[in-house]
């Protein structure tokens with residue numbers, strides 16, 4: 001698995017873009033949508049302006065990090081792919097990056113206000129999902145958030161994008177209910193999931209409608225979140 005993403009460290013964005021090109025949307029549209037959902041959830045659970053210290057686990061080359069600017073006081077990224085981390089350091093010198101062994105995150109217990117993992121769990125072996133989420137929980141402070149953003153396997157366009165994506169050959173998609181069960185199993189509280197990326201436009205009224213429909217597994221992705 002490490003080798004897979006090492007091979008894409010210089011071409012990650014291009015590979016994602018070609019897998020979603022049928023939508024006519026740029027990769028940045030999807031990255032912004034994730035950041036919007038995260039920002040809304042943080043405001044609801046932590047209050048406005050309470051970003052603090054964040055970890056993006058499985059950050060790859062840090063494609064989302066430019067869009068997180070200003071949301072956190074400190075941003076850290078960690079990944080099993082050494083080449084992706086090397087590329088991330090070049091791309092975003094202001095973010096602190098580390099490579100690790102995929103078993104124990106190289107951070108102290110309770111270090112982060114927000115722990116995020118985006119499109120990573122489907123690349124982890126299912127037998128290791130619980131241990132992976134337990135590690136995310138370990139490094140979140142009491143009252144902090146653990147957020148898992150994943151592909152929605154019930155969305156046919158998501159299925160198509162995964163089929164077209166060269167590094168998704170090993171992907172085992174998990175539905176929101178499974179992600180919520182993993183978060184609860186790791187001891188997180190107030191666990192919920194919301195689906196997003198239902199519409200291919202970023203318009204405020206559509207985002208409101210999307211939020212209203214978010215419990216239904218319609219959008220291309222979902223965020224499962226719990227409080228530590």
Ligand SMILES: C[S@@+](CC[C@H](N)C(=O)[O-])C[C@H]1O[C@@H](n2cnc3c(N)ncnc32)[C@H](O)[C@@H]1O
Nearest residue numbers: 005058059060063079080081102118119120123
């Ligand atoms: C599809 S990429 C997503 C990258 C980034 N989160 C994003 O959304 O642009 C999946 C990433 O998960 C990483 N990964 C796979 N297993 C991991 C593990 N056990 N711990 C941390 N990262 C892992 C891969 O190396 C890869 O960078």
